[in-house]
Amino acid sequence: MTTLDPIQVFRTEAAELFEQIEGGLLDLLHDLSNQDQIDAVFRGLHTLKGSGAMFGFEALAAFTHHCETAFDRVRKGEVSASAELVACVLAAQDHMKALVDRPNGDNAEEGDRLLAELQAAVGGQGGSGTVVTPPLAANAPVAADTAATTWKLSFRLPSNAMANGTNPLGLLDELRELGTCEIRADLSKVPGLNQIEPADLYVSWQVTLTTYQPRSAIDDVFIFVMDEMELQIEQQSSTAPIAGVKAPDTPAAPAAEKAVMEPQARAEASTPAVAEAKNGKAAENVRVPAERLDELMDRVGELVIAQSRLSQLAGSSVDIQLRAVSEDVERLSGELRDTMMVLRMVPVTQLFSRFRRLVHDLARETGKMIELEFEGETTEVDKTVIERLADPLVHLVRNSIDHGLELPDERIAAGKDRSGRVLLSARQSGGEVIITIKDDGRGINRERVRAKAEASGLVQPGQQLMDQELLQLIFQPGFSTAAQVTNLSGRGVGMDVVKKTVEALRGVIDIRSEPGKGSEISLRIPLTLAIIDGLLVRVGSGNYVIPLSAVEECLELSLEEDLRSRGRSFISLRDSLVPYLRLRDLFRTGTAPDPYQKVVVISTGDERIGLVVDQIIGDHQTVIKSMSKLHHDVVTFSGATILGDGSVALILDVIHLINVGQQQEAQLRAAG
Amino acid sequence: MTIAASKHDFDRLWNGAEELAVLTFNLNGETFAIEAIVVQEILDLLPETSVPGSQAFVGSVINFRGKVIPLADIRLAFGMEATRPTIDSRIVVIELDLSGERTLIGIRTDRVYEVTTLLRAASEPPPSVGMRWRADYIDCLVKRDGEFIILPNLDAIFNSRGERAGSAAANSDGR
Numbered sequence: 001m002t003t004l005d006p007i008q009v010f011r012t013e014a015a016e017l018f019e020q021i022e023g024g025l026l027d028l029l030h031d032l033s034n035q036d037q038i039d040a041v042f043r044g045l046h047t048l049k050g051s052g053a054m055f056g057f058e059a060l061a062a063f064t065h066h067c068e069t070a071f072d073r074v075r076k077g078e079v080s081a082s083a084e085l086v087a088c089v090l091a092a093q094d095h096m097k098a099l100v101d102r103p104n105g106d107n108a109e110e111g112d113r114l115l116a117e118l119q120a121a122v123g124g125q126g127g128s129g130t131v132v133t134p135p136l137a138a139n140a141p142v143a144a145d146t147a148a149t150t151w152k153l154s155f156r157l158p159s160n161a162m163a164n165g166t167n168p169l170g171l172l173d174e175l176r177e178l179g180t181c182e183i184r185a186d187l188s189k190v191p192g193l194n195q196i197e198p199a200d201l202y203v204s205w206q207v208t209l210t211t212y213q214p215r216s217a218i219d220d221v222f223i224f225v226m227d228e229m230e231l232q233i234e235q236q237s238s239t240a241p242i243a244g245v246k247a248p249d250t251p252a253a254p255a256a257e258k259a260v261m262e263p264q265a266r267a268e269a270s271t272p273a274v275a276e277a278k279n280g281k282a283a284e285n286v287r288v289p290a291e292r293l294d295e296l297m298d299r300v301g302e303l304v305i306a307q308s309r310l311s312q313l314a315g316s317s318v319d320i321q322l323r324a325v326s327e328d329v330e331r332l333s334g335e336l337r338d339t340m341m342v343l344r345m346v347p348v349t350q351l352f353s354r355f356r357r358l359v360h361d362l363a364r365e366t367g368k369m370i371e372l373e374f375e376g377e378t379t380e381v382d383k384t385v386i387e388r389l390a391d392p393l394v395h396l397v398r399n400s401i402d403h404g405l406e407l408p409d410e411r412i413a414a415g416k417d418r419s420g421r422v423l424l425s426a427r428q429s430g431g432e433v434i435i436t437i438k439d440d441g442r443g444i445n446r447e448r449v450r451a452k453a454e455a456s457g458l459v460q461p462g463q464q465l466m467d468q469e470l471l472q473l474i475f476q477p478g479f480s481t482a483a484q485v486t487n488l489s490g491r492g493v494g495m496d497v498v499k500k501t502v503e504a505l506r507g508v509i510d511i512r513s514e515p516g517k518g519s520e521i522s523l524r525i526p527l528t529l530a531i532i533d534g535l536l537v538r539v540g541s542g543n544y545v546i547p548l549s550a551v552e553e554c555l556e557l558s559l560e561e562d563l564r565s566r567g568r569s570f571i572s573l574r575d576s577l578v579p580y581l582r583l584r585d586l587f588r589t590g591t592a593p594d595p596y597q598k599v600v601v602i603s604t605g606d607e608r609i610g611l612v613v614d615q616i617i618g619d620h621q622t623v624i625k626s627m628s629k630l631h632h633d634v635v636t637f638s639g640a641t642i643l644g645d646g647s648v649a650l651i652l653d654v655i656h657l658i659n660v661g662q663q664q665e666a667q668l669r670a671a672g
Numbered sequence: 673m674t675i676a677a678s679k680h681d682f683d684r685l686w687n688g689a690e691e692l693a694v695l696t697f698n699l700n701g702e703t704f705a706i707e708a709i710v711v712q713e714i715l716d717l718l719p720e721t722s723v724p725g726s727q728a729f730v731g732s733v734i735n736f737r738g739k740v741i742p743l744a745d746i747r748l749a750f751g752m753e754a755t756r757p758t759i760d761s762r763i764v765v766i767e768l769d770l771s772g773e774r775t776l777i778g779i780r781t782d783r784v785y786e787v788t789t790l791l792r793a794a795s796e797p798p799p800s801v802g803m804r805w806r807a808d809y810i811d812c813l814v815k816r817d818g819e820f821i822i823l824p825n826l827d828a829i830f831n832s833r834g835e836r837a838g839s840a841a842a843n844s845d846g847r
Contacts, residue, residue, distance in 0.1 A: 302738045542721060587724035625740040627723075629770045630730045630777070630830065634723055640733060640740040648721040648735050 010055040012287065014100045017051075019353065020044040021093055025086050026356040032081045041089070042068065042075045048096065050224065060099040063111050067092050070122045072216075085121040087364070090357070092118060148179070148212050150236040154186075156204035158228045163199050166225050172205065174221045179211030208236070290383065293344060300333075300340045301623035305642050307333040308621075312645060337621075345380035345527075348426040348435070351390060352377055355397055355424060362401045369408050369419035370401060379426040381433050385505055385525055389435070392498040396437045396521055397422065399495070404441030404519055414516065416440065432507075432549055433527055438520040444513040449473055471511040475499035506547075506638060508604045508655060524604075534622040534641070534651065537600060537613040540589025543649040545622050545641055546611070550602040550654040554616055557597045571599060571610055579661050580610030586636070586660075602654050609661030611652075624651065686812075690792045696821060697764060697781040700752045703821045705814070706766060708787050710826070712776065715763040734778055736765060743778040749829050750805050755782065768826055777830065790814045790821065 021044035028037040045068040053061035067089060073079045092114045099111075153175070157168055175181050183205060190202040209218070215233070222231055307329050314326035352374050359372040381389075405411075405420035412418060423438040446467075453459040453473045477496040502509055507525035526532065526549065534545035535554075557571070570577045580599055584591070599610040622641040627634070638653040686692060694705035695714075713736075720732040720743055729748035733740050743763065747754055760783040767776050791814070798810040811823040 305738060542724075589724075627733070627740065628742050628775045628777070629773055630742045630744070630775070631723055631726055631733070634726045636725050637723070640721075642735050642738065642740065646735050647719045648733050648740050650721065650723065650733075 007055060010051055010057070011100055013051060014048060014097075017044045017048045018093060018097060021048070022090065022357050023353055025090055025093075026360060028081055029083060029086050029360070032083075035075075038071070038075050038081060042071050045071055046220075046223070052100075057099065059108075059111075060096055063092075063099060063115070064096055066115050067096075067118060070118050073122055079122045082121065085118075088114070088118045088121045090360070148210055149215075150208065150210045151215075151218060152234045152236050153207040153209060153218070153232065154204065155207075155222070155229055155231040156186075157201055157225060159197075159200045159202065161201050161225065161228070168201065168203070168205070171221055171225070172207070175207055175209055175218070178213045178217055178221070179209055181210075182208040204230075293383075297340060297344065300337055303333050304337055304621060304623055308643070309646065341382075342380075344382050344384070346383050346386055347377060348379050348381055348386065348433075349374075349377040351381075351386045351393065352424050352426075354390070355393070358394065358397060359401065359422065362398065366401065366405075367407060368401065368405050370405060371419050371421050373421060373423045375423060375425035376427045379428050379433060381426070381525070382527060385433075385527075388501055388505060389523070389525070392501045392523070393424075393435070393437070395495065395498050397424070400437055400439040400441065400519065400521075404439040404443070406442055414442075428527070429524075432524050435523045435525065436520060438518065440518040443515040443517055443519050444471060444474070444511070445515070446470055446513075468511070471513060472509075474511075475509065503655065506655075532622050532624060532651075534620050535600065536617040536620040536643075536649065537598075537611075538615040538617060539583040539587055539613050540591045542587065542589070543617070543643060543647070544583070544613075545620060545649050545651045546600055546602060547651065547654055548619060550604060552601045552603050552608065554598055554600050557599045557612055559595070573601065573608075573610075578608050578610050580612055581657065581661055582612045584612070584614065602658070604655060604658055607658050607662065609658050611657065622651065686792050686795070692790045692792070693787060694790055694821075694823070695764065695787050696785040697762070698783040698785065699747050699750075699781060700755060702752075703785070703819060704746075704781075705788075705790065705821045705823050706764065706779075706826065707823075710766045710768065712765040712767055714784055715765060715778070717757055717761055717763060734763070736776060736778065739776060741765070741776040741778055743780060744830070745780045746824060746826075746829060747780075749809060750824075758782065766826065768830055770830055775830075790816070790823075795823075 021041050024037045024040035024044065028034060028041065031037070045064055049061050049064040049068055052058075052064060070085075071089065074081050074085070079085075095111055095114050155171075157166060161168065172181075172183055175183075184207075186204045186206060187202075189204065190196070196202075211217070215235075218233060219226075222229065311326045311330050314323045317323065356372060359370050362368075363370045400422055401420075405422070406414065406416075408418045411420060421438075421440045423436070425436045425438070427434055449470060450459065450465075450473075453470075453476070454461050456476075458473060458476055459465065475495050475498065499509060502523050502525065505525050507523055510522040510524070511519065512522075513519040526547075533548040535548050535551050537544050537546060555573075569581075570579055572578075578601060584593060594614040597612050597614060598616050599612055600616065601608055601610045603609075620641075620643070624639045625641060626639050627637065631637075635656050636653060637650040638656075639651045640648050641651055643649050693708040695708050695711050696703055696705045698704070715736070718734045718736075720734055722732045723730075726732075729746065730742045730744045732743045734743050745754055757780075762781050762784045763778045764781055764784065765776055765778050767774055769775070794816060795812045795814040797812050798805075798807045800807055803810075808828050809825055811825045814821045814823065
């Protein structure tokens with residue numbers, strides 16, 4: 001088996017921490033006094049520092065330490081959080097990311113600059129000395145205005161501490177870095193040799209520590225093990241201050257009752273460590289590489305196929321027992337498939353949360369005031385879909401902000417609120433998830449779209465276009481209506497990529513836009529990529545699958561209608577005309593049509609067409625297999641699937657067929 | 673250009689070695705050979721599903737162990753006629769690199785002979801004139817027991833499908 005690269009594990013962990021920190025910071029912007037968020041950010045920074053040092057990211061640990069120190073002052077209420085501070089920490093966080101990616105990168109100057117800014121942001125208020133003391137450089141001169149204090153510590157770790165990865169020697173080393181240590185091991189609990197469990201820890205320690213560091217520095221040493229250990233810290237004496245008065249930010253000599261730190265007592269004090277432990281218990285997660293999930297998914301897919309073969313066999317058999325077993329297997333594999341699907345589902349929060357940062361930055365860059373709102377963040381979507389949607393959504397949100405939203409003054413002139421709203425929402429509807437980006441900006445300027453399209457030859461001057469068609473033009477390659485190219489958008493790359501990506505996910509884009517009121521772009525994406533519900537139909541001698549989410553209804557094509565409609569290929573369906581395609585003609589089956597042909601009406605959005613098939617076989621759980629490169633030129637099919645009898649059925653590409661139908665309709669209109 | 677390209681393909685195929693292990697098979701009475709290393713499996717004929725709208729020489733797909741793979745008829749790429757399957761017909765499954773993607777492809781054959789070793793000494797690049805087939809679809813010809821064994825250039829056949837094999841397929845359609 002492959003062993004995980006610890007560095008990679010750290011990077012993954014760091015990415016999560018960054019998300020946590022960033023989320024906390026952005027929440028903080030809305031409510032600068034929110035202590036929970038301040039704590040959350042502090043915890044994130046602290047854990048990052050700790051893990052960073054553990055995995056050898058020294059530069060990261062040192063840098064993060066400074067941020068943490070600065071933020072600690074906010075946490076303690078010495079400095080109040082401000083928008084500048086948040087911006088500083090956000091910038092610092094980007095630097096940390098860079099440090100995680102390139103631990104040896106030469107960007108110390110950038111770090112120093114950020115730290116200086118950070119100092120300026122916290123230094124303005126609330127106290128004399130700033131507490132920036134790198135702990136990793138133990139021999140660095142300590143802050144001169146702090147008094148050396150002697151502490152008496154005794155601590156005992158749980159017996160399984162070493163099995164859990166705690167190295168007591170590491171703790172002792174950290175204590176030594178704080179100041180002069182006198183360490184005594186208490187061996188009284190060590191059992192006889194025949195009873196020793198080699199992995200257990202029997203030793204406890206007593207440490208006399210003389211340090212210039214505040215009490216909190218000692219607590220920090222134990223922060224990761226605090227919940228499980230017994231720790232007593234007592235202040236022995238405070239030697240005369242080296243330089244005058246004690247720094248105000250050194251905690252006052254802890255009272256005796258505070259010194260005993262039993263876990264229960266600590267729990268009330270809502271320290272980072274405790275909160276962390278709580279979080280850990282609330283949601284136990286297993287991190288699994290995505291490839292393994294994919295492998296499992298493949299297996300389940302094959303199982304579903306094998307199972308449908310079994311039930312076909314059982315169905316034609318008279319053996320009751322075989323049928324019973326087959327039904328059991330059918331139920332089990334169905335459940336297994338459902339569980340598997342759920343495993344791959346993640347809430348769209350993951351996708352949405354990264355936009356908060358983007359919007360924050362964009363607001364600063366463009367000088368616009370933006371409120372980002374979310375709706376339906378708990379909607380769950382296949383992980384692959386989320387990953388692939390991230391970039392297209394970034395483009396769409398940027399476009400909304402850059403092209404859509406107006407500057408505050410313009411907005412007021414137009415009678416709107418100063419700050420523009422961007423709403424990201426997700427909801428599930430049948431087998432699809434609909435992700436909407438809605439803004440209340442100026443809307444899409446149709447004349448400008450049209451002029452631009454004519455200028456670039458996409459549309460003939462004077463050509464009639466439906467509104468939706470006109471709006472869809474913005475997804476054409478190289479299309480941009482921005483009068484000037486900004487840093488953000490307007491280079492005309494992106495929107496066509498958005499469309500391609502969404503279509504590759506078998507999704508559709510709808511645009512609505514009202515001049516002056518805003519635009520709304522909806523992406524309708526199938527919930528999952530791997531398995532769909534399909535309607536199995538027969539055309540000629542071949543079986544085909546139509547995605548069930550697109551099917552509206554099935555009806556019979558009566559003989560007279562069949563004959564009558566030879567010329568026009570329209571059926572009337574409840575007072576509206578629906579164009580239809582004869583799949584047997586499209587596929588050139590060369591067989592005689594069935595006497596009773598059926599029409600399957602499919603739709604995406606507002607567009608409907610009918611597909612004439614020979615027979616409707618029934619619904620079918622379909623494991624999608626992609627087609628090889630050799631068949632990429634065949635646009636009629638989006639994939640293939642394996643039926644119960646082992647034969648292959650092709651899956652129809654609904655979007656393409658509808659386009660074909662629309663073209664046919666347009667031709668007929670033009671002709672008649 | 674064709675000669676230079678063929679020379680290059682020829683060198684790449686032999687890669688300095690004096691011997692090459694191949695699988696030989698029959699297509700319309702001609703003996704072809706494919707490097708044994710790319711061959712995955714030899715199958716009896718399977719039910720095929722034709723893909724409407726695809727090019728004739730990859731006109732259908734088959735279910736190969738739960739995967740849907742294209743079934744190719746390289747006869748059509750060489751402008752030969754497709755013959756009816758016989759009791760000896762087999763599908764040879766090969767794995768190829770199609771513009772960066774490992775792809776399994778089934779190849780229809782009239783009969784599979786054996787895995788054997790061909791000698792470089794007996795081989796020669798395809799002649800640029802006097803041959804019915806497109807020279808760039810052939811890596812080399814190897815003389816053995818008084819007949820020629822054809823080593824098709826599968827990469828060229830499948831990767832160039834878009835522009836060139838398309839015309840071959842169109843030709844066979846017109847027949």
